[in-house]
Amino acid sequence: MDNQGLAMPVLNMAKAINAALHEEMERDSSVVVLGEDVGKRGGVFLVTEGLYERFGPSRVIDTPLSEGGIIGFAMGMAMAGLRPVAEIQFVDFIWLGADELINHLAKLRYRSGGNYAAPVVVRSPYGAGVKSGLYHSQSPEAHFAHALGLKVVVPSTPYDAKGLLKSAIRGNDPVVFLEPKLLYRAPREEVPEGDYTVPLGKARVVAEGDDVTVVTYGSMVHRAVEAAKRARASVEVIDLRTLVPWDAEAVLKSVKKTGRVLIVHEAPKFAGFGAEIAATVAEKAIDYLRVPIRRVAGPNVHQSPVAHDELYMPTVEKILAAVEELMGYD
Known part of the structure; x- marks a missing residue:
């Protein structure tokens, strides 16, 4: 989209993703956020900071510590007409929801003969470089790429993170959106304060x-x-x-x-x-x-x-x- 004339605040990736979530929830009342500590705490990396105060507990939902529950709830929400954005606190924990993600959500459109879409974004911090140790630093993107039906996105800049997340939320297929922890706070760059998208599948x-x-x-x-x-x-x-x-x-x-x-x-x-x-x-x-x-x-x-x-x-x-x-x- 044309960014001409838009204000250009300087943001890091965490703030850019937060801006995308705010804007998409303002734009579309069917967009909801769910996950562990995403509400009042704003997420472990504060990526969902401020959403609870703005949109309330019916749209920003703190869930139990259950990755299977988070992804399963998100799929049910999508089948009921919502556009859930589910956060897995660290991607290393996603395997507790692997059955829901790979055997059900990724196959929903296919197994229903196209009667159900699956507009679910599963966001998660991933990767090493911030001294998080064995169970908080893995990079399992190849597993998701091999699961037919999932789209897999890995941004490298704040600008791309905002635009790619908007595209992911607006699509009708499940997306695993992997956010490099090493890049959450740096680098910073100008990110348009307004609506734009970055298309999926374009290098x-x-x-x-x-x-x-x-x-x-x-x-x-x-x-x-x-x-x-x-x-x-x-x-x-x-x-x-x-x-x-x-x-x-x-x-x-x-x-x-x-x-x-x-x-x-x-x-x-x-x-x-x-x-x-x-x-x-x-x-x-x-x-x-x-x-x-x-x-x-x-x-x-x-x-x-x-x-x-x-x-x-x-x-x-x-x-x-x-x-x-x-x-x-x-």
Whole structure:
């Protein structure tokens, strides 16, 4: 949408998501929020702060500590005509609601023959980098991407977080909306104070280049951009924004230009979402590749102890080394 003339406050991601929720609840009375401590407390990261005071307990609902209940309640609400936004306090806990999410909500439209839509957004903080430990730092996005019927969104900026969440809320399919904890408070950027949307399934070219394509999403976008600035090569950085659907066209267009591909994500490398990107590039653009596809990702071990987040996660230095390796291959 056209943002011309809109006021531009400077927000972090938590505030941008909060603004999206406020605006969507003002715009559409069928939008409700539910989850653990989302009401008076405003959520563990204060992302829902102020919603309870503005919209009251009938639209901002503090639930019991039951992820299965939260997602199950949300599905029932959607079948009754509401547009629920359910918060799972940390994505690591979502498996207690996996049956409701994957076997029921994701399949609702299909199994009902189209008689029921499933306009449910399941929001959750995810990822490492804030020293939260084993059970509060995981990156399970590939699991959700493999569950047919779910859309999966991972914003990397405050602007995108607001616009993508608005698109997710307005859609008629269930969306898992993963919010990188590392980015909640920084960076900050101008975010229009008013209505706009960012379409799902459309990647963004963050930095243009001719030698190497770096494909990434979430918190790794910022590390990839920093590595691109320091590289001796010309590096193009693509932020997927959405994993399901993902913008293969944008990636393939870049690969055909550069001939070199580096995929970066903080989830474990084995069977991570990067493997799907690599397979698609190999199937559809192998004739353009000058060197083998390279991945920089988390190791295939459990999340590290609190003191060792940076040993587990891809760093700017690891990304930069991979870029140099690709450039030196031939």
